[in-house]
Every structure is written in C-alpha cells, then in structure tokens.
Amino acid sequence: MIAETVCSAVSAAGLGIAVVTAYRKRFLAAARIAAYSLVPVGLVMTGVVGWLADTALSPTAWAGFGVLGAAWLLFAGTRAAERRRGGTRAERKAAKDAGRAAVAPAASEPSLGQVTRPAARPAAAPRSSGTADDFSDIEAILKKHGL
Template sequence: MIAETVCSAVAAAGLGIAAVTAYRKRFLMAARIAAYSLVPLGLVMTGVVQWAADTAFSPTAWAGFGVLGGAWLLFAGTRAVERRRGGTRKERKAATEAQPDALAPQASAPSLGPASRATARPQPGPRADSADDFSDIEAILKKHGI
C-alpha cells in the first residue's frame, strides 16, 4: 500500500515539474519529464509494484534467489574447471585417439641443405656520391626560392 502511494506521489510531482518546464517553453524537455513521471504510475496500475513489494518482503522468495545464485555458481565453477583442463573428459579422450604421433622421424631433419657463408651475407652495392644525394634537395629548394 505504501509503495503504491509513493509511486503515485512521484508521478504527480513529475507531472508538476513537466508543467513548469512547459511553461518555460522547453516543450521537448517537458514531454520527456512527463514520460518518465508516468512510468511509476503505469507500474502501479498494472500491479507490478504490488508484486515487487510482495517479493521483496518474502523470505521464500529470497531463499529462491539464493538457490538460483548457488546454481549459477555451480555452472560457472564447472565451466571454469572444464576450461582449465582443456574440455570435458570425452572431448579429451576423442582428441588423443584421433591424433596420431605428433612428431615424425623426418620432421627434425633440415629440409634445406647446409647454408654457405658467402650466400648468407648480402654484398654491398657501389655507393653513390654524397653530392648526388643532396642535388635533388637543392633543386627543390631553388625552385621555391630558398
């Protein structure tokens, strides 16, 4: 009974604030305030507030929420353990049976022949003259009058 009264008072106060806001010619804000203030009134009229109040003060409902929380913790805990182990027991067994030996004898032998030192190092090319490096820059600067 008290919850319905509080919700109705909040709705009335909100509509009053919306009227004052509309008087100040802020119609969009007034419409938004009116919409927010009508929500508690609608919840009272549909009976949601009574149901919520009955649920909030019911020890049986709180015990039910506790049982649901415990079930959720069990699900989350088993999932975490399953991830750490790498899947369920059936999945691990199927993976080990389907997978042949991971290492073949030929896999450790090098596929390329021995490398030579001469081909491993790149040969330096002929160096360009340092004056040629700056000639392009000088041309650009002269073009702009610098």
C-alpha cells in the same frame, strides 16, 4: 500501500517538473519528462508494484533467489574447472586421436613444382664506429636467441 503512495508522489512531482519545463518553452523535454513520470503510476495500476513489494518482503522469495544464485555458482564453477582441465574426457580423447592422424599427408610436397628463391642480399657494412658500438649489445642478444 506505502509503495503505491511513493509511486504516486513521484509521478506527481515529475508532472510538476514537466509543467515548469513546458512553461520555459522546452516542449520536447517536457513531454519526455511527463512520459517518465507516468511510468510509476502505470506500474501501480497494473499491480507490478504490489507484486514486487510482496516479493521483496517474502522469505520464500529470498530463499528462491538464494537457490538460483547457488545454481548459477555451481554452473559457473564447473564450466571454469572444465576449461582449466581442458574439456571432458571424451573431448580430450578425440583431440588426442585427431593429433595422431595427419590432416594432409602430402602437404610437405610442393604443389606448384620447384620454386627458385632469390639470392640473399649481402650484409650491409657498418656506417660508423659510433653506431656499431650502440647496437653491439642488441646484436649480442639477437645472436644469443638465434635471430
């Protein structure tokens, strides 16, 4: 009963705002506001508001929402654990077996014959002593990593 009254009051207020907007010659906005303000009355007339009010005040409905939440948590938890573990036992075995067999045993052979590679460019000489000193620490790091 209270929910229906509140919805009717919201609709009446929305229609009042739509009339004021139309008075200001903003007819498109007024029509949109009137459409939005008729939605609560339509929900009351279809019985959706009464059903929602009964559901919101029902301990059985809240227990049902709790059970649905627990089911969702179990589902999400098992999916996360499965991803962390690397899939199911059968999936891991299939991946291990697939890793043993070569996909293309002749893949290491060149398919177009022997390819000649161009000669490497000669190393460029340092431009000046100032820039060589600036990059010496970077060169040392690159050499350390084999680059």
